[in-house]
Each structure stands twice: as structure tokens, then as C-alpha cells.
Amino acid sequence: MIAARPALRPVVTGVGVIAPSGIGTEEHWRSTLRGELRVKPITSFDASRYTTTLAGQIDGFDPAGRLGGRLVLQTDRWTWLGMAATELALSDASYDPAAHDPYATSVVFAAGSGGNDFGQREIQRLWSLGRQAVSVYQSIAWFYAATTGQTSIRHGLKGPSAVVVTDAAGGLDSLAQARRTIRRGTPAVLAGAAEAGLTPYALTCQITGGRLSTSSEPKAGYKPFDRSAGGHVPAEGGVTLVVEDPASAAARGAPKIYAEIAGYAATHDAAHHRDPSPDPRWYAEAMRRALVDADLSPADVDVIFADGAGSRDLDDLEARAIHLAFGAHAEHVPVTAPQGLIGRMCAGGSALAAANALLSIRDGVIPAVGNLDDPLPQYRLDLVREPRETPVRVAMVNARGYGGFNSSLILRAVETPARGDS
């Protein structure tokens, strides 16, 4: 048996972000630190008949310019977002897959709702025009593995690839599967997630989940940890991270190491088909186990990037989970959730939270909770109200998925770039 190397801590060497907050990582980060609210009325279709009319959308995104017209014809918007983010991440990492053995790189993305726009269009054509009208690309555009498969083909990546689905926790779980893959000997993995659910049918489906905001006022749309929290708005976007074995990153002279994946754990509430348990102990347990995995204690954590669901009951559960996991330290750890500015991108949202944590470590600044005006004091948390300049060495990123998924990831600064780990 080729033993996995349990002590190996993969490092993140590249970040690519395409989100309502910006096309490109730096644009996203500047907008996030400035606290710019990007939630707006839906423009991709007339949403007036739906109870949710707000979303975080990406304006000015030119998929054909970034990926070529042929690929764009064959794929859905979520694949465009994921693949365009991948181009940015590879460039940021100065990682050229063609310069390496084809088996040395894997793609491990999380998926959410798949190819909504493509799928709705082709079902529409089948039922209104008949089977001859269905695109030859439907079979490869709609399914949840489309973005991973297309990315593997575009960049010639033959390593063990994966697609994990855990609703909004997926971005973190893709990083966990990337870690397992690297520990088994693949030097580099593209991880992350994309989501594009702003079509009439996908929106209708999301509304039935019971957690979307019904406000038509952008400022009231998604307010994590606020007294007036009333659900979230959906958002679209793609986030890719380049994750590497630290020794291979050093050997190729990777220009930067954002941080190492120091710890991870996941639990499931297993309490209800839709709702989390009213007792947050399993969420807390994910955080506690992630700390054990990282060989760290609560006092070591410099910031928590929270799930920030934006509903009073879920925010309350999250605050209680943090208190359970952190004990006396809970009130002293800065907690943030900048996604209040843009909405929730399903699995892409937790990948974005990981990207935000990496940028915080890089720049020594914690972004504020997005769109927070009136934090509920009963949470007894240090909710970050303005960008806070402070050294960040250890960041915990938490995410929850519909139905009871809990994931916790710990990212830690690396002192000397590309510290070897045999």
C-alpha cells in the first residue's frame, strides 16, 4: 500500500476569483475591503414574478474572450466561471501544467447545482420542439462533472480528478479532497468551485429551500449577524485555488506561498432533511477537530471566516457553535463574513471564503462583515466592523451546507516560503 503521508501540509500557491465583487482577485479584494455592496436587482431575466428579485451578479464578464467561442458554445455559464477563474489562478501561481508530467496535476472541484442555463434551455427545447432540437452538448454541459472534465481537457491534466457535492460547504471539502490527493502523491491540484444559478428555474428551486431573502432593497438583502437578518440572496461566481505539495512548489520555484492547509474536519448534523440541528454541537465539533488536526488551540486562531447564513436562527446557531468550540476565547477571536456584500455562491462561496482568508494572511488585514449595520449583541462575538489591520497567521474558515453539512478548514501562514516536508 502506498501510504498517504498524513503529516504533509499542502500549500496554496495561486488564487483566481471571479465574483460579483470583481473579475480578478485584486479587484475583488479591493472592493471587499472597501465594503462595496454588489447585491442588485436581477438583470439576466425579468424576476418580478418571483419572491426573490435580488442577486449578486457578475457584470462585464466576457466568456468567449477568456475561453474561446467554441468552448463557450459547448458549456454552461458555471463552467465558464470556473474555467475563467482557473486561468487566473494558474497565472497567479505561475504554474504551467504543460511544463509538468500530465499525471502531476489534478482537478478537484466542488459542484452545486450544475449547468442551469444550458439545462433549462435544452429541456425547454425538448418539450416544445421535440428531441431533434436537443443540443449534442447537453449530455456534457449539464452534469455536475462538466467543469472538472473540461478543465482537465483544456490544460491536459491527467492526475486523479474529483467532484464533490456538499451544497455550500463544497468549496472547503474540495480543498480537503485536494489534500488527500496530494498526500497520495499528486504534486499539484486545482481546487475550488463555481456556481451560476441565476435562471428562472434554478431561482424557483432555490426559493423552495426557504432561506432566500424576499427583500427588494439591496441594502436589506443579505445581512449576516445583523438584527434584521432575513435570509440571503443568491450569487454567481467561480473561485479556483492552486494547491501543491510544498516540496514540489519549492522545487519549481513557486513565486508565492499564500498559506498551508493546516487542518480540516467535517461533520454532518444528521438531524433533519433540510434544517440543521437546533443543537450546534456537531458544527462545533467540526471546528474542534480541525484545530486538533492542525495541532492548534483556540487561542492560536487570529480570525474566523464564518458561514454567515444571514438568517436569525442560523446566525444564532453559528455563534453558539463558535462559543462551544472556542470556550473563553470565543469573544476575543475576530469573526467576519464579507459575503454579505455579494450574496451566497453555493459551493463557490466557501471557496471564496478560503480565498479571502488567504488574502487576509497575505496582507495582514481582515475584511469587515459585509452589509452589517446592527450586530446582535447576544452573539457575544467580535464581529469585524471595519477592515482591521493585524497580522493574521492562522485563519479558520467555516461553511455549512443545506441539510446539515459542517466543514472547517484551517489555513496557516508559512514562515519560510515552500518549507520542505518530507
Add this chain to the structure above:
Amino acid sequence: MRRTAITGIGVVAPGGTGSKEFWHLLTDGRTATRRLSFFDPSQFRSQVAAECDFDPAAAGLTPQEIARNDRFIQFALVAATEAVTDSGLELGGDADPADPDQPLVAVSMGSAVGATTRLEDEYVIASNSGRDWLVDPSYASSFLYHALVPSCLATEVAYRFAAHGPAHVVSTGCTSGIDAVGYGHQLIVDGEADIVIAGASDAPLSPISIACFDAIRATSARNDDPEHASRPFDATRDGFVMGEGSAVLVLEELAHARARGAHVYCEVTGYAARSNAFHMTGLKADGLDMAVAISDALRQGHTDPARIDYVNAHGSGTKQNDRHETAAFKKALGQHAYTVPVSSIKSMVGHSLGAIGAIEVAACALAIENRVVPPTANWARPDPECDLDYVPNIARDHDVTVALSVGSGFGGFQSAIVLDRGSDAR
């Protein structure tokens, strides 16, 4: 070194619900393919399918479980219940995270297309048969979010068995099932779980699924002879026959299984995946990347290729797949490829997309258990490019100690898993 045992098996497949019915079908060499009956298939190029005669209420599901879940989740709940019962484990009830003696129970379930059927059915209503792009939300059923994101499969299984460890759905197209079992094995080896409820489910038999494979002519059009339409490795094969179903396995850390005196069907000793990075649907004839995956899976368990007693092929029955795969076996196993029995159960139960990989792992475990190799049904005319021993039409008594199962899927995914009866001496 932590090792993975299979201690429970549950199956819902065309031809019968339950692993016993499933095994009887395979060893009788019967086929469960027929003319599509769920809807009028006459407009489609391919009108054949392997359908499950499945009654969720009779299978023990509650009215609410049936109401909120697409058929693919219903299958999985029934298969998982059979597997957990078979394992003898008592799962469920209140669990305390602080109890160090409590085994960590994880869920790793695969699905290629999730709740496609329910999403399409509901879309037809909300869009008024595709007339309205702006679907009418007042016609939306309450459980559409439960259909939109397929992670609900893992949630429903975790909820039923109070599994509080890591849970996920794996969705790598047609290798989802083999990959879900493979990731479950990794969770046990790495100490992330002691028990994993692992398997896969798909129920893709809806008009849009038939239409999208019609469009690329991947499915069989042998509409005048549905019982013999799935013909892996036969010279007259003309595409796969879409199926549906689920299989769930209880994976358990070997020492944990032994300590409670559980029946161990076999061990998982290796799992590997590679991508061909070539084409979303096309395969190169050389079988290279599948061969690399096979070799890696064998290496993990220090398994000499000559020890393989049975190869469960992907064997979808498309022209290109069966050629590709035959080449892969020759590359990875050398001369042994010509003597080892190779068969495709898709000849009997069809191709249930993401589910079939788990169903095939179940078949391999049952082959080891019962010392019988299932046949490739409908094999009549040899193809010069497919020149291995495909166990034509009749099951064969054969002492299987080591079995290899492989999968290949859209997106270029190639996966391999090795099962071994195991022994303490090894």
C-alpha cells in the same frame, strides 16, 4: 496500517430489489432490459432501458420520504438500509461527539445526474410543457431545492443512520459509484472515519436523459429486440442501454469489523483514478489512462496482476469503450489479460450512469463471496478487437480471491478498484 473491509451489501437494480435477487439475475444470465415503459418513448432513437420495478412504500419508505425525495434518493435509502442491516451494525440514535469510543460514521455516495427526473417533471409543469421560460413559481413543489443540489443524497443517508462523520456526494459522471467507494476507502485508511456508508444511485430514465444520449448516438437503437440490446464486447454492439438503480456498501475498518465478529465479504486493497484529458465523450483506442489507474490500484495493495481472478469491466457496449477497455486490460495485466475472466454485468442490468460503479463493486464482492463469476449476456459474435475471455452468457464457478472493477466516464474519468478476500497471513 488501517485496512478497509466490506461488511454489508445492499442493492436496488433492474430485475429485483435486494442483493439476493440481484445476484440470482446475474448468475442466471438473465437480462432486465426492455422497452421503455415509464413514458412513451416512440419519438426517441433509443427506446430501450433497464428499469427497476420499484415500489418505495413496499420497500419501507415513509410517505414523507417518498414525497420529498427523487427516485434516486429513494433507491439509495432502500439499498443503504439493506447494507446496514446486513452488516449487523446498529446505527442511529443519539450520538455524543465527546464520546471517544464512538465509531466515526461517514457517508460517501455517488450520483452522476442526481434528481434529473424530478427536476424535469417539475419543470414541465412550471413551464407549461416548455412554453414559458419564466416558469410559474406558484406551480413549484415544496421540495425543489432538495432536487436542485444532489448533496441531499448524502444528507438523507446520514439522517437515516445518524451518521455524524464527514458526508459528501461524489459526482464524477459514470465513475461516480466507483469513486464514492474509493473515497470511502480513503477516509478509513486515513483515519477520517471508522465506518463509511458508501455507494451510489441514479434514476436517469427521463425524456431529457434519453434525448441527450440520443443526440450523440451513444445508446442502443436495437428497439425491436430490447432484451438483447445491451451487447458488451459483441461485434454487433451498438451503444449502451440506459439503466437505473443503486448499491450501497458498508465499509468498515478491518480491526473494528473483526472486534465485533462481523462477516467480512472482502477488503478494498486499492483504488485509483486518472483522467484522459482528451475528450469529454471520446476515448483513445490505446486505453493508456485506464491502464495507469489499474496499475496504481494494484500497486497500493502490492497485488501482482497475475493474482487477479476476475475483472469486472466497464463494458458499456459502445464501440469505442469496449475496444478502449480491452486495450487497457492488456496494457495493465500483460499476458494475464488473455486468461482472466472478464465480464460486463451491464449486459443484464444496463448502464445506470453514476450508480453502476457501486453496483459493480457489489457484484465483485458477491463473486468473491459465492465463488462464481457473472457472465456477459448477449455475447454471440466475436469482435477481433475484443479478444479476451468475456465469460459468454453463462456464469462460471470460479474461486475468486482478487477482483478488479473499472469504470470510465464522460469527462475523461478512468477509475479502478481492487477487492481481495484477504487473509491474516498476507
